[in-house]
Amino acid sequence: MSESSRNSAAGAGWGAAEPGEYKRLLPPRVQKISWLDPRTLWAARNGVLASWFGDPTGRTRSRWVAQREAAGAPADKVIRREETDRFSFMVIGDTGEGDEPQYAVVPGFLKVSQDTDFAVVASDVIYPVGSADDYDGKFFRPYQDYRAPLYAIPGNHDWYEDLGAFMRVFCDDAPPLAPEPAPRPLTRAWLRSLLWHRPRPGDGQRLDQARELRSDAAQRSVQPGPYWAIDAGPIRIVGIDTGLLGTLDAEQGAWLREVSKDPRPKILITGSPLYVDGEHHPCPIDGGGSVDDVVRDPAHRYVAAIGGDIHNYQRYPVDVDGRTVQYIVSGGGGAFMHATHTIPRVDIGGVTERDFRCYPLRGDSLAFYGRLYGRRLRMRRFFTLTEEEGLAVVAERLGITPVRSPGGPVRVTRRMRLVASLLGAGGRPERTSRFRLPVRKIYTQLFSPSSVTYSPPFFKCFLRVDVTPEAIRLRCHAATGNRAQEIDPPIEDEITIPLI
Structure with missing residues (x-):
């Protein structure tokens, strides 16, 4: 097993290391995203507009869910896979910038994931605004050799075009929503509609061709909507959509409470982490309560909550009335790196520096x-x-x-x-x-x-989760862009969660 950043500087990717072979995977033309470009910032304006003039995400999400149910998706939104007493899956978050840092994750991801049953993309599948034409180089091409299904939950960037492309890719080519009636003039909703970013005319013309890169029957996955649960063996995996502003609408909140009543242990996967940067963000639900209230309820048997959105790895083992819930940030799948050195000394929820883990160090x-x-x-x-x-x-x-x-x-x-x-x-x-x-x-x-750089070390990461009736083994693997870490992706953190 190769050294990790916790053992040596070389394990972190520093020094005159041999570059990896990820560049051969890149498409012929890579359009790099500049987050200081006014055109990019203007295209990604919907989050700001939602915070100023009201967030329409809940209503739009309800319409998508209703459309999927009318098309035959299960009303309980549960994906029922063939259940065995043990299985494995991958989690990779905040992936889709389509450049060197994203592709540098791919060789190690493919190596570690060889015998896994499926993978989940946790938040922000496509940057900057979730456009359908971006799925070629930022989703289908990098993961074309992953031979199992890929499920996803959307992040705020996937919502910048009202989730249309996400629904087409992951939800059985869902057709566009019918236009809503125009809001009354001079209202906040009217002002929002005047400025709202919408997809380009003709967006998605290359999508059918891009799908051919992941067209094998073993790779096929169909979701009931932007939020779902997966029943697979001893546990239930629950994925929630926190939209533009990191909240849940009342309808999704009611579903979360209902689906959490299943007696099996559970892992939550969310677009917004509940513990991050030494702070607690419980994620409010419209109408009262929070996502973390649901997670903490002992009757629901949550053992972990994994969130994307922040582009690094963090873990907080929080004691909840005598049982430990692992709160994890896993958003290092390819986008620019959020700093960890700004995280203050950790002392929250009973978690101290002795228990806290992060990557990069x-x-x-x-x-x-x-x-x-x-x-x-x-x-x-x-x-x-x-x-x-x-x-x-x-x-x-x-x-x-x-x-x-x-x-x-x-x-x-x-x-x-x-x-x-x-x-x-x-x-x-x-x-x-x-x-x-x-x-x-x-x-x-x-x-x-x-802060995106195009030479190693990149400090990216992904998770492998192995499930048996007795325990869940969760490992965070690093991707630096160097050859040594491609051949043998180092383990930056590992935890075993008992189930009995």
């Missing part, structure tokens, strides 16, 4: 962003930190022991402390840094999306 994240800022601001000598320096200064700021032992002694200097503080590394702000670069809320929304 905070020190590696800080070194990655230090180099990135150094290039962007043309101040390489000031901002650049070695991976060992990143680990050391993060450990000092958080008051923890470095996860990975440095290769030699590292002296933390004033420059290193200043860089860490400017880049928002977790911990107590230094007196020398009253000014910080925008590395928390604004940084996550603005600078992180422009």
